Amino acid sequence: MVAMAGITVKAQTTIAPTWWFGVSGAANFNFYDGTTQRLNNSLIAPTAFHKGHDIRPYGSILMEYRPARSVLGVMLNVAYDGRGGKFKDVVAPCNCPATLETNTSYIAVEPSLRLTVPSTGLYFFAGPRVAFNVSKDFEYTQLKQPNTNGQLSAMHKTLISGQVGAGYDIMVSPASSTTKVSISPFVSFHPYFGQEPRSIESWSVTTVRAGIALKFGKASKITPKAITTTPAPMHDFVFTVTTPTGVPLKRQVSETLPLRNSVFFDEGASQIPARYIMLSTDQASIFREQQLQNEQSDNMAGRSARQLNVYHNILNILGDRLRTNPGAVIVLTGASAKGPADGKELAQAVKQYLITQFAVDASRITIAGRNKPLIPSEQPGGTKELLLLRTGDRRVDITSTSPELLTEVGGDMMKPVQINATQANPPDSQVILNIDSAKQLLRSWSVDVTDDKGTVQHFGPFIDDQANIPGNTILGGNSSGDYKIVMTGETRAGVPVRKESAVHLIRQDETPTKGLRYSILYDFDRSNAIVSYDKFLTNVVSASITDGSTVIIHGHTDNIGEEDHNLKLSKERALDVQHTLERALIKAGKTNVKFETIGFGEDAGNAPFENNLVEERFYNRTVIIDIIPVK
Template identity: 55%
Template sequence: MLSLNKIIQKTVGCCLILLFLQTTTSAQTTSPKWWFGAAAGANANFFDGTTQRLNNGLIVPSAFHKGKGIRPFGSVLVEYRPTPIWGGSLNIGYDGRGGKFDDVIAPCDCPATLATNVSYITIEPTLRVNPWGGNLYFFTGPRFAFNLQKDFDYTQLKQPNTSGELSEVRKSVISAQVGAGYDIDMSAPTSTSKFVVSPFVSFHPYFGQDVREIESWSMSTVRVGVALKFGKAKLIAKQETTSTPIPLAEVSFSVRAPKAVVMKRKVNETLPLLNYVFFDEGSTAIPSRYVMLSPSQAATFKQEDLQQEPAESMNIRSQRQLNVYYNVLNILGDRMRANPAVDITLSGASLAGAKEGNLFATEIKKYLVNVFNINENRIATNGRIKPINPSEQKGGKKELNLLREGDRRVDILSNSNALMMELGSGIMKPVYINTTQSNGTDGDVIFYVGKANEVLSSYMIDVTSPNGVTKQYGPFTKNEEHIAGNTILGNGTPGSYKVVMTGTTKMGNTIKKESTVDIVATQEQTENGTRYSILYNFNKANTIATYAKFLTEEVAPLISENSTVNIHGHTDIIGSETYNLELSKRRAQETQQILEAALAKAGKRNVKFETTGLGEAEDRSPFGNGKPEERFYNRTVVIDIKTAN
């Protein structure tokens, strides 16, 4: 049989389960104020104290102390619930409090037993509380009990069994209880005849439950049972309800286009050079995507060769930049050859262990020594489990495979200004390249759909040219979408374009908004521009402070009065789309603030900024996301400076 502690533990557990199960339902009837019914259950009684004198004619040789037993309980009840929170109830019924004491050994070395059959007529008024107004309720109150039975059965080995009535039994007992119950409505919501099944549990402590006027027999009880309750409810008059459609004004729509879509622009670009070389899983060899030269090719290599205009097949920005980056070891070799006093450290990192990380670094050292003839004493190597600035952070659980790909690498470290930018960010000095841009973000047509993510499940954009050709884009869900202007123009006619936004609300309704926008194009290759990019470590926006000196001293002086500066932030695909969009906006806005402060200090006026964050949008991101170096280059803010003609 369970101990008192276990009974209490299970009782508390049941209460917690009931608490978590609690729900409130919308009723179509009122809740009855008066309830009538019956309850039945079992009392788990636990005895303590001393019992030896059973009546005036029998004092047993050995005293009994502890015991327990299960006895029935039954009552009729009435409940009054004037509010959903407060109420009261009254139970009147039969209350069994008997049980069996633990066996003892009489002085004759004879086992002895004592069983009691004590019962009462019980009157139990209680206060009922529904703290959350739901099905779960708690109750507490006094118990007034009047003795009904007081029988006992005593046995002792080698003695005749003795049955009788206990003497000095209290005729009335006043004690208390506390408990919890859960009303389960078994009737239909529309029925006025309510029937509730209510399991309950209560605890009756030993206070006031001394059974007899003599000795110290006390009793604690845990009662478990179920009550059946009936009540009469009233129907709630039905109210006519109409769904109010979302006003069209809540979804705004506007379109912004550049003054002229530049079909092609020659760009002088300052490309930051990542000081990382990434290694493929399962291999310690330098990946084949990096450009590896023979000693004879290295003898004539100059990083200036990478500055030349690429072939037509490589006019996409990501291809152009990655081609430069994949020459990072050749650029490093060329710079070390031109600066013989410069030393470097190659720090390799691998989750497989520092030993494998050092193997990565050693492979790069061999290449520089054997191909570019760099003195091996100028190159130190070491191995680590994680790189100096890891992407995987402690406690991170999402997209670990992508983060770990970016941490399987060699960091190129040096204190020389001939190799590294004075930014404190570890980025190598940039490479200056000339390229032709055919699809810049400053040529985007931007569509603003206010509250789209709140009101609409999706929307489409139809753009109709002046000669009646319609192109459709979407579906979209964000408040702001960018479409390249030259994609819309194609070979079409410049002029006034009709734009129709057709959205489906989350309630299934259709919303249409119309606007017009003028889209014109410049002649090909008539504009020149200057571009700078700054890079970030994973999930960092505040590293913009690292670039403050660079932006103030290098970029701002190149911005003339009446120029236009287009700033757009990007992220990789790691993390949620919403978070990445906000992160890219924050990076772009902080870049603009630093440039504005520098321009104001220099007295330059009438500079127009067009700043936006594009997040992880892959159709507008500078690079793909298939390789770690692509994701690293996507963690960027790109600054395009267009000098006024």
Template identity: 55%
Template sequence: MLVFHSRTQKTALLFLGLILAGSRIGAQQLNRTEPIWWFGESVAANLNYYRGTTQMLNENVTVPTAFHKGSGVKPYFSLLTEYRPNKKWGGMLNIAYDNRGGKFDDVVAPCNCPAELKTNISYIAIEPSLRLAPFASSFYIFAGPTISYNVAKSFTYKQEKQEDRTGDWSNVHKTAFSAQAGAGIDLMLSAPSNTTQVSLSPFVSFLTDLGHEPRANQTWSFYAVRAGVALKIGSQKRKKDIPSTVSEQKINFSVRAPRLVSPNRQVKETFPLRNSVFFNMGSVEIPGRYVMLNSAQAKAFREEELQDNQPANLNNGRSSRQLAVYHNILNILGDRLRSNPKSTITLVGASDKNPAEGKQMAEKIKDYLVETFNIDASRIITEGRDKPLVPSEQPDAKKELSLLREGDRRVDIISTSNELLMQVGGNASPFLKPVQIEAIQQDPLDSHVIFNALGASELLKSWTIEVTDEKGAVQHYGPFTKDQASVPGKTILGNDMQGNYKVVMLGETNTGKPVKAESSVSLLKTDEEKQVGRRYSILFDFDKSKSISTYESFLTNVVVPLIPENGTVIIHGHSDVIGEENYNVSLSLERAVGAQNIMEAALLKAGKKGVNFETFGFGEDTGMAPFENNLPEERFYNRTVIIDIVPQK
């Protein structure tokens, strides 16, 4: 029984740890509509604990030996309402089915017979609570009284050498008053601009036994640790008819201009190496886009060559330079295996409903490494599966199945050798050690002019930007349909070194009414950067954002030490084109914000001050995506957060 207690306590502590970890992401507020009323339901597990003395069960059953301690895991369900007049405080009400059943610790009767006692006592509970969000974020704490009405009170007594005794407890209080306190976090599932907001909220709470002795006689009492999750839906009503002046107020328009426009910048990039080789549908041959060498070429190949023999422009064809590195993955792997003769790998091939074909794919790669790079075959294990270890296609998937299945037809390279593993994520990282690349970055993101029109995706059909210089020349950009748009500063400046501009946002509401907002911006162009910037990327599996925690060590120990005091860090999250567009924007922003929170905490601990973060979530925006989306490897690389450490200007 002590083992059971330990496990349940550890489960509750782990659940609380997840909430506290998630609070770092929640601490960064996203631009969302804020409903005042929320409705939903919750489901949880009660970890019940008993103490006191229990011997007389009812008028007909008094057991020979008293029971004292006990425990049990029972379900909890509730319908809930939340009132949030502002970001910091509010109220909660749960109407719940609350099962406090469990099993008492076994005892030995005077006949030297083992005896056990179980109960299924349960309640309908009314639980009003005060809700506080101390950081004005998604993390919250709550506390309040509980009013419980008994609805079930059965017991079962078993003793060796006699028949089981069942019945109802006597002298059970019909009503009990107690209290609870807990914590939770609202993880948003809906796009920031949606009128209807949906959150999934894990929570944990402690329910005291103060005032909750279930019976009028005996001294039995119980307390509980509750761990569960709530689904909440809130809606902010929109007025049916919005005058044009009100529409303008609804669109929160602002412009973020760079202090200096840098047309070009030298960049040292740590490029993550995806540990997968993607095969064409219906073929077990290594696709021709992967660079294949002959034995003589392989003998001369060195990974370091890839730093120099790449297109100089970081943005040339957006993804051509990075793909040129990635498509050498087999040669990089061969070079590393050759340089580290004790390292080993496992090649796991996946082909839908055909594990034998998956193994054929893995064997093709093994043959190449053995025959071309002269790697000992005993160092390479091959396996076949019908799905990869981390598949993109889920059992309930119905849309874009062809793209998902292209991504799942692959061979994953797995290794426990430190010489091959990526430093990002430590030993748990699925990726290979990154490649270091130097290049020239054109139009770095910190030199873009960012136009924010918050609410536009919901209220406007489209919007455009007019930029007018001091001579009256007008430039037009758009139309745009999202809440944010970006234009390189050097595009606006053209051949000028500096300029002052009037910015006008023009839009049309969904009801056909015009919207107009104005701002201004001043730009100054610098010569090509002489200082070197640094770029890091972290990758995510399909539809995942919370795996950001696996990168905490890398961000804290590798990236943060390179950030100077009063420096600037640009973080931009991206996604592939699979899935709903607004969801992908939200997902990419959650990824970027998670990285920022980790780095901010590390900077605070290191005592570095004045660092300015600019964080964006571009979703699947093809104009900002680091890669195309034609190949499965491009879509995998677009599931990323890119971190640019900008040199001081």
């Protein structure tokens, strides 16, 4: 670009055609209503026909006028228009089945006003339909009677009705060609207004049409005046690669899983949803919370299925804790947009399960109802994605003043569950790639990783500033290796970008150290954790961090809201946790601790959970803390 500065540039472009011509083919989905019984002057069916439907062909020659620099245009189709169909069979008084099939068709003239969505191939159209009848045949059969083929009487020779529809122009010709060709799928709706085929009875037809058009236009070339351009200097992208000291194959993890103190109910239902694990009385009698502790998982993150299974046992965990601690009491507060009475009914369903299955004394459980939970997801004045937010507000919250049920992070959360698991490709095995301003300035970017034997592995394309690749994927069957990493991308202006780096990786084959994992849960669209988390981070999490440890902090959000906002929010959440831990470590005299803090936003590839269930979205509003002690 610098070399081209000051050079006279000449270019040719084409002006889009104003006139387009072509043909189209479609299927008419015809739906009949009303009544028809007098087929013609010589045949009256003994029983009237009412409902009917069929699919008939449609074909047209077309013309379009699209003025330059205007979103408005006009269309004209002259078509063969099949409107026949089959009526639902009836039974004549003689107990004889009877059938009727019509073969009506028209020559249709359809002028329409066309509205184009700028910078896209999408367009909408609407206009009248003038149809001239060319066929009015019918076929009537009745058991024990000869078949009758004839022509319907009292048919309107001309019909005037209307249509609305949409289509999409897909250009298939080269951009530089003056002969433009487009393929355009379309769909239109023809309501029954004006489509009563006959002057007698009440027979009417509604049609949905779906088809495809082939259009041709002649573009013109223009030669712009010679201009002198001086391109702006291109951004000097910075590409960095962070590698682990050793790449572990797997790691044993002791995870402290926070328990959301909520049971979410489906809209319109007052029964506990089937996805929650419900036990019989005999099963509940032998259930112990510790049974969930040693579940194993060997997937990349080792979270979603395992954690969700633990959460879906929340009522059984609660029942076990109430049974083990006979002095503990709880309050169940149901929230429903239908009102406090409906919310109280939700709370009663949870109470009844604990009483019936775990033999908890009813006097230990208080229930209440509200319109919204104390901390609702839907905020006053909010207008976006309200349906998803409201599903999170139809729930029963569990609170208690009994210390046996409290978590270390405050009195409105249940005590966490400890889980022992094995992680494959743990967080500290990842090779982290960073290219600054990629999301803002690049269309996409990829990397080629080449070993000392010339073998190339390709990863990408990526669109964010950061990407992760498991170190074990790069190493393959090698115990160690030197790798050249080449990043290639393209700016939004079409300029290629290339950066290089090199890394050395070593597989950690010996018995891995045991890691610790904690999670911090956030309320919707909040970046600062509840104040009581400070005590948990300071007294519990930071106390577990030894000198020389690496602390990996990942921030996440659910998929509600704008992607850029969620990415910023996840980074704020992760940094909020890091700063709290740093203050606690400095106070404790621990300075030799390395932090790797990342915000992933709503990125589905790195999210702990799916976003299909409301509880998955609640658990995705999280910061995950992995503590990797020094060997």
